[in-house]
Amino acid sequence: MIGVIADDVTGGTDVAVAFRRSGLATVILFGQPEDSTVLPYHDAVVIALKTRTLPADDAVAESLRAASWLKNHGANQLYFKYCSTFDSKPEGNIGPVADALADLQDAALTVVVPASPEHRRTQYMGNLFVGDQPLAESPMRHHPLTPMTDSNVVRLLAGQTERPIKLLSQKTVRAGAHEIRERLDDLAARGIRYAVADAISTADLQAIGEACRNDVLVTGAAGLAGGLGRALAGTTGNHPSHYSDPIGAGRSVALAGSCSARTREQVAYMREHEPAFFLDAVTTPDARQLAAAALDWFASLPETARPLIYSTLEPDDLRRSQEVLGTERSARILEGATGLIARGLIDRGVRRIVTAGGETSGAVVAALGIRGGTIGAEIAPGVPWIYTTGPVPIALLLKSGNFGSPEMLVLAVQADAHTEEASLA
Known part of the structure; x- marks a missing residue:
């Protein structure tokens, strides 16, 4: 092993x-x-x-x-x-x-x-x-x-x-x-x-x-x-020829926190195709207030929406934010808000969550109390769906900030039991 x-x-x-x-x-x-x-x-x-x-x-x-x-x-x-x-x-x-x-x-x-x-x-x-x-x-x-x-x-x-x-x-x-x-x-x-x-x-x-x-x-x-x-x-492995999806079609949301160049491209592309809400920690430096505003906004959207909630910033804007709040405080506020948002989304029936960024993904996993899961199909190299176990199964796509094509977030939130059988990026 x-x-x-x-x-x-x-x-x-x-x-x-x-x-x-x-x-x-x-x-x-x-x-x-x-x-x-x-x-x-x-x-x-x-x-x-x-x-x-x-x-x-x-x-x-x-x-x-x-x-x-x-x-x-x-x-x-x-x-x-x-x-x-x-x-x-x-x-x-x-x-x-x-x-x-x-x-x-x-x-x-x-x-x-x-x-x-x-x-x-x-x-x-x-x-x-x-x-x-x-x-x-x-x-x-x-x-x-x-x-x-x-x-x-x-x-x-x-x-x-x-x-x-x-x-x-x-x-x-x-x-x-x-x-x-x-x-x-x-x-x-x-x-x-x-x-x-x-x-x-x-x-x-x-x-x-x-x-x-x-x-x-x-x-x-x-x-x-x-x-x-x-x-x-060798003969030990049993390479899977089919990836089953226990979640199926359902409402999806993307949560982006990475400020990497690729995630910035993905956020810009998604903002052109789906509703988006920006988590502005400088204007609202409180995790609970930020989360509440984002969840109220989500509740106002039609069921067909596959929205983006993001804190991703361009380098100059990121520096200004860190100058105002400090690097550690800024990260703490945004990770706390993201975790609260993830819990609120699950409470509101969301069963598919796409995250962009290691810290963002960690905040979501911790907030939802997820202990593990099985690996499903990849939507891009190194970015698989993960199907959690527990009373409320969830499909998670935990994306490193630098991975995926510019269209990846949009493709991921639009994926369902049929489309995710193939690579989408």
């Missing part, structure tokens, strides 16, 4: 669908599971936490707690999942969490593979690219919580751990799994603890996954999960 610790909610769904797509039966759990949690048949279990921007000590403690639960429930290999843009503050939390998990697993050496080519995240000579742009020149340099101002993953990781790091070059990766394994073993024998691996194609990730199939700890984005999953699947 593979046990996965993801540092945010959308990352958890992304890695879960990568393992499921490769043929492994996969379960996703949100937050720390109870000891009594009963799991259906599985090859992989993903625990989606919200540790990316916590203080490092808290992130380590939460990650170790999840890892212990996974080991106690049969995991013999752990996978630490972080974003394909290596989202973190300069001091962590990727390095501190990886250090703690390596100690827990007694791992001599651990690979670090943020590349995810299907999402246009590639790494060459240690430098991470977003599409054609170096990471530090991409829109990620303006991220409100984890601005990425260096493209070199070796340097980024070196600022977060004192353990020795070496680059696993593209030349070695292209030589194949056997050469990769020999190089990793040589580095481990020399006392190196982390190997930051170049990867620019799916074939590269498959080779790395094959080379690391027996490692007790692996770290990376969802791209490596696909490569590792394919290496491990």
Whole structure:
């Protein structure tokens, strides 16, 4: 069994669908599971936490707690999942969490593979690219919580751990799994603890996954999960040919909080096609008042509406908002309002919720008390429907800020039991 610790909610769904797509039966759990949690048949279990921007000590403690639960429930290999843009503050939390998990697993050496080519995240000579742009020149340099101002993953990781790091070059990766394994073993024998691996194609990730199939700890984005999953699947996995939808057609709402470039495009497109309500924390700096206004607005709409409720801002507007409210207070108000809105929408009969942004998705999952679910069809690569269990089943689409086409939010809220059988983006 593979046990996965993801540092945010959308990352958890992304890695879960990568393992499921490769043929492994996969379960996703949100937050720390109870000891009594009963799991259906599985090859992989993903625990989606919200540790990316916590203080490092808290992130380590939460990650170790999840890892212990996974080991106690049969995991013999752990996978630490972080974003394909290596989202973190300069001091962590990727390095501190990886250090703690390596100690827990007694791992001599651990690979670090943020590349995810299907999402246009590639790494060459240690430098991470977003599409054609170096990471530090991409829109990620303006991220409100984890601005990425260096493209070199070796340097980024070196600022977060004192353990020795070496680059696993593209030349070695292209030589194949056997050469990769020999190089990793040589580095481990020399006392190196982390190997930051170049990867620019799916074939590269498959080779790395094959080379690391027996490692007790692996770290990376969802791209490596696909490569590792394919290496491990063999006859174990049962690749699903059909995704059933227990929710069916129903009223849908999109909640957008990410300020990424792609989400801004998606919000702009959706505002042209569906009614939209803006959560203005500067004008109304109170979560309950914001939520009440949004829900009153929703109640005034016709049943046929598939609306958007958003707090997404352009970079200049975001800076002004943070100057007035402060970064942490602004995030607290908007996440609190989003959670209250999600609960209010469910009370009003909404059964399909689409979210854009990791913090937004985490706020919705927490507010609704969702503990886990089954993975359904993908509406875009790495963005699956999740069908929750419980007295009131819900269909959730938890989208990372940078994922999907400009039309994706509109397509998602218009999806029903028939349209979601196919990829829509």
